Amino acid sequence: MSRRLDAYLEPLVAAERFMFYQAACDFAHQEIAPHLLSWERQRCLLPEKARQAMADLGLFGLTVAEEYGGQGGLQTELVLMGLALGYHSHSVAITPGAAASLGIKPLQLCGREDQKQAHLPDLAAGRRMFVFGLSEPGRGSDAANPQVTATRVPGGWRLNGEKCWSTNAKWASHVIVHAMTRPQNPPGHRSTCFIVPMDDPNLSYHEMGGKEVWLQSSTGALALDGVEAPESAMLGEEDEGFRVMVTTLNGGRLFIASLALASLAFALDACRGYAQERRQFADQPIGRFQRVQDVLLDMDIALEQGLTWLMHCTAQYEAGHLSRESAAKVKIECSRRASELLPLAMEICGGVACLDEFGLIRHQRDLFVCRVGEGSNFALKTLAARPLMPDIQGLL
Ligand SMILES: Cc1cc2nc3c(=O)[nH]c(=O)nc-3n(C[C@H](O)[C@H](O)[C@H](O)COP(=O)(O)OP(=O)(O)OC[C@H]3O[C@@H](n4cnc5c(N)ncnc54)[C@H](O)[C@@H]3O)c2cc1C
Numbered sequence: 001m002s003r004r005l006d007a008y009l010e011p012l013v014a015a016e017r018f019m020f021y022q023a024a025c026d027f028a029h030q031e032i033a034p035h036l037l038s039w040e041r042q043r044c045l046l047p048e049k050a051r052q053a054m055a056d057l058g059l060f061g062l063t064v065a066e067e068y069g070g071q072g073g074l075q076t077e078l079v080l081m082g083l084a085l086g087y088h089s090h091s092v093a094i095t096p097g098a099a100a101s102l103g104i105k106p107l108q109l110c111g112r113e114d115q116k117q118a119h120l121p122d123l124a125a126g127r128r129m130f131v132f133g134l135s136e137p138g139r140g141s142d143a144a145n146p147q148v149t150a151t152r153v154p155g156g157w158r159l160n161g162e163k164c165w166s167t168n169a170k171w172a173s174h175v176i177v178h179a180m181t182r183p184q185n186p187p188g189h190r191s192t193c194f195i196v197p198m199d200d201p202n203l204s205y206h207e208m209g210g211k212e213v214w215l216q217s218s219t220g221a222l223a224l225d226g227v228e229a230p231e232s233a234m235l236g237e238e239d240e241g242f243r244v245m246v247t248t249l250n251g252g253r254l255f256i257a258s259l260a261l262a263s264l265a266f267a268l269d270a271c272r273g274y275a276q277e278r279r280q281f282a283d284q285p286i287g288r289f290q291r292v293q294d295v296l297l298d299m300d301i302a303l304e305q306g307l308t309w310l311m312h313c314t315a316q317y318e319a320g321h322l323s324r325e326s327a328a329k330v331k332i333e334c335s336r337r338a339s340e341l342l343p344l345a346m347e348i349c350g351g352v353a354c355l356d357e358f359g360l361i362r363h364q365r366d367l368f369v370c371r372v373g374e375g376s377n378f379a380l381k382t383l384a385a386r387p388l389m390p391d392i393q394g395l396l
Contacts, residue, residue, distance in 0.1 A: 005083065025087070046095055061126070068117075071124075076315070078258075094214060098167040099168055105252070107130070111236075145190065146191055148177060148179045153228065157192075167218065171218060176195055191242050203224055249375060267342055267360055271296055302337040323387075332381065336377060338367055
């Protein structure tokens with residue numbers, strides 16, 4: 001049975017882009033899907049062999065220009081990778097996904113040429129990885145006011161504090177630390193970003209334990225205890241670190257929306273397959289029941305709508321026209337719709353939906369991160385509501 005997602009996607013993207021998507025789907029089908037269950041049951045992070053296979057395929061350098069050794073793709077390629085890999089596993093997709101959309105992107109948007117020359121070729125090859133160091137134990141949604149501090153010392157800066165929820169931390173070579181530099185400034189102009197090597201003797205990392213989502217993804221907690229950063233480590237302008245972070249998140253939210261839709265697409269295919277095979281009551285397929293049809297159709301509509309909207313936003317992003325509000329809205333809606341429909345999809349499949357091998361329970365679990373990650377949906381609504389009430393000043 002062909003994927004419903006592919007039928008909707010093909011007319012929305014150029015032929016060569018669709019070919020890339022199909023190659024990524026083939027890779028995920030052959031190299032990822034057969035191993036997922038054993039990785040999950042062993043509770044292991046993404047094995048080195050699989051990460052290397054993704055690097056060999058060029059997935060880490062997907063959005064890096066060819067002059068720096070990358071594939072020369074754009075946001076569309078990133079979203080297509082999210083759909084292809086996320087169909088099986090968010091935690092596999094987020095590894096190259098976060099590396100590109102949160103690690104490489106700030107460098108591309110705000111880095112100096114010498115910083116790009118120094119890092120992009122290795123980042124593109126998957127030999128290095130940057131972590132996006134925004135969230136902290138005491139600061140999530142209120143990201144404009146980090147508790148990590150950077151204070152001036154002769155020749156540079158000294159950084160202190162903690163970061164958490166750092167995706168890819170285990171494999172990272174550097175972390176982009178968002179730190180408070182001038183608390184007396186107006187909101188949004190108080191912080192600065194620094195590129196800090198993970199092997200700095202004053203930086204320590206541990207994997208966050210007890211995480212029951214995105215099982216193959218590394219999620220680290222970082223402690224900075226007097227890390228010395230030279231002036232040249234600054235990414236972007238002094239006191240404009242929040243701008244570096246929020247402009248990066250526009251693209252990241254499109255990637256998260258692609259993961260949400262990938263889950264919906266997987267669930268739709270699983271359910272329509274099951275609804276045709278499973279027979280009850282006079283040996284009839286359960287797809288004959290109207291309530292089952294209702295759910296399938298709701299999923300199908302949500303997938304077509306979400307995908308059309310996401311590809312439209314992605315094209316706007318590439319043209320430099322996508323507002324923060326629009327990026328937030330498509331992430332909110334795709335993750336909300338997929339999250340609402342997943343439990344109904346499981347209900348259609350009855351008891352087998354509880355089995356890990358059936359796959360739905362993984363998507364149900366991982367979709368929660370799409371609602372909370374890269375800006376919690378509740379908090380993002382305050383941002384997205386801004387243009388509706390221009391007379392109210394001071395909304396996020
Ligand atoms: C698996 C995973 C990976 C992640 N990876 C990264 C990463 O690589 N780098 C990184 O920096 N961060 C990362 N994050 C962190 C993520 O971005 C934060 O979890 C998110 O920004 C929310 O912050 P918080 O969890 O501290 O929630 P809080 O800010 O404490 O908010 C808790 C809840 O309060 C409500 N709320 C808060 N503020 C508002 C508001 N203004 N309006 C309405 N309601 C509000 C919402 O319901 C929200 O969910 C990751 C998170 C997870 C779970």
